[in-house]
Amino acid sequence: MKNKILPFSVIIIFGIIFFIFYKGLEDSKIYTPDVSKKKEIPVFNSKEFFSGENVKSLSIFELDKFYLLNIWSSWCVPCRQEHPFLMNLNLDNEVNIIGMNYKDNLKNAENFLKELGNPYKEIFIDFDGTIAIEWGAYGVPESFLIYNNEIIKKYIGPLNQELVNEINLLIK
Amino acid sequence: MKILSFFLVVILFYTSSALKANELDKRNNITKNLRCLVCQGQSIYDSDSEFANSLKILVDRKIDEGLTDAEIYEYFKNKYGEWILYDPKLNKNTYILWFMPLLIFLLGGAIIFKKLKKKHN
Numbered sequence: 001m002k003n004k005i006l007p008f009s010v011i012i013i014f015g016i017i018f019f020i021f022y023k024g025l026e027d028s029k030i031y032t033p034d035v036s037k038k039k040e041i042p043v044f045n046s047k048e049f050f051s052g053e054n055v056k057s058l059s060i061f062e063l064d065k066f067y068l069l070n071i072w073s074s075w076c077v078p079c080r081q082e083h084p085f086l087m088n089l090n091l092d093n094e095v096n097i098i099g100m101n102y103k104d105n106l107k108n109a110e111n112f113l114k115e116l117g118n119p120y121k122e123i124f125i126d127f128d129g130t131i132a133i134e135w136g137a138y139g140v141p142e143s144f145l146i147y148n149n150e151i152i153k154k155y156i157g158p159l160n161q162e163l164v165n166e167i168n169l170l171i172k
Numbered sequence: 173m174k175i176l177s178f179f180l181v182v183i184l185f186y187t188s189s190a191l192k193a194n195e196l197d198k199r200n201n202i203t204k205n206l207r208c209l210v211c212q213g214q215s216i217y218d219s220d221s222e223f224a225n226s227l228k229i230l231v232d233r234k235i236d237e238g239l240t241d242a243e244i245y246e247y248f249k250n251k252y253g254e255w256i257l258y259d260p261k262l263n264k265n266t267y268i269l270w271f272m273p274l275l276i277f278l279l280g281g282a283i284i285f286k287k288l289k290k291k292h293n
Contacts, residue, residue: 006283013279020268103222129226130233136251138209138223 039151041144042134049101049109049123060122066095066171067146070120071132073102074112076140082158083116089164090119095145095171099123102132102140145170195235202231202244205258215258 044057061067070086072079090097099120101109106125126132135144136154145153145167153170155163203217208224216224216231227248234244248256254265262270 006286009279013276017272020272103226128229129222130230133223133226133230133251138252 039136041146041149041151042131044131044134046124046126046131049099049106049125055122055124060098060124061146061149063148065147067098068095068167069098069100069135069144069146071100071102071126071135071137071140071142073104073140074108075104076102078158079141080112080116082141082160083119085159085161085164086119087117089159089167092168095167096121100131100135101125103127103129198241199228199231199235202235202241203228205245206231206248207256207258209252209256 041057041061046055046057047053048055068089072083086097089095097119099122101123103126124131132138132140132142137144139156141158143155143159144151145155153167159167200217204215206216206227208214208216208219208221208227210223211219211221214224216227231244234247239247245257254261254263
């Protein structure tokens with residue numbers, strides 16, 4: 001009887017280990033941010049895109065209004081794809097689109113807006129990418145829907161018609 | 173005697189380098205413990221991506237502000253969640269990770285103990 005306990009427990013342990021690793025296979029190893037949780041927007045100081053004047057985040061986002069913060073850059077190809085959708089969204093005028101110019105060359109960024117249009121109510125600059133991190137972003141493009149200083153929805157990657165429809169539903 | 177002096181030198185070396193530990197070491201330690209979220213299998217320290225470079229700047233800034241390691245980790249955890257830390261804390265999602273080695277160690281120990289006892293008998 002005593003001799004049987006050892007192989008039995010070894011099998012059990014291996015079974016448990018197998019189960020844990022098998023479970024682990026199902027989990028995604030790619031970072032998937034938690035988009036469901038509402039978070040307060042961070043407080044930061046930056047510079048205005050066109051004038052170069054200092055701006056405070058508190059002066060950009062007012063209460064009881066919908067804002068879409070869009071992180072963009074002239075060197076980012078998907079930003080080019082999503083730009084027409086931002087232009088369309090701007091036509092409806094129900095949401096204020098705020099731009100965050102991410103690690104960009106200002107001249108290139110200006111040309112980008114000249115070429116494709118400027119949907120942004122206000123643009124501020126993130127020279128070194130640290131403001132984007134304050135927002136919990138990890139790349140471009142990324143968009144945050146904001147209401148009452150809270151992030152109510154986060155869109156990672158370029159916007160498309162489906163997401164624009166969703167935004168339109170949310171802000172109604 | 174030779175071995176003793178060798179160990180003495182090793183210990184001296186380590187303590188002196190620990191004394192020299194400056195902000196750069198602190199920064200390296202922290203960035204090695206943060207996961208680069210846009211590059212798979214790399215720490216912020218190893219990576220040269222846009223995201224990692226910005227994060228390094230922010231870590232420097234936080235160290236300048238006088239935050240402790242724990243506070244800096246907490247800051248990034250708040251922004252990106254537990255996943256950004258390479259050294260996960262004990263909670264309901266990670267307890268298996270923490271107790272499994274201990275369990276295996278105890279089991280292995282028990283097996284060895286049993287074998288040794290058998291030999292004695």
